[in-house]
Amino acid sequence: MGRHLPCSIGRGGIRADKREGDGATPVGEHRITGMLYRPDRLPAPQPWAEPIRPGDLWSDASGDPAYNSHVRAPYPASFETLRRADPLYDIVLVTDWNEGGRPNEGSAIFLHQRRRPGYPTEGCVAFARADLIWLAQRVTPGARLIVRR
16 A cells, blocks of 8 residues: 555564464464454544454463464463453454464464564564554555565
């Protein structure tokens, strides 16, 4: 759309051999498969965006049947909380990285808000809030995220 949006990537750099917990952003062409947002903090960026409710989690338990998918509390295995106290997950664009949950190949690779310029993520791609909102208001399911070294 003619704009360049500065972003932060994983503390582990960009890797073709992404593994759970390595902090790397996976190289490749990924698709946007969903959007989550905090309805108590901002309006839905798109009609297809789904609200993040209390108890919404993302499984990061490699080997668990629900690995790398949206789950609800209480959840017995390892997870990441989607409804955070900070604003990083006020908008989350979900990617198709490791759809199907192949064990130990990485989970929760999202596009979300960054902490501050230059601060790395745990493997996600993060943007300034204004840029993320701009992107979320325009992106469609299936849009490509291209990560290159």
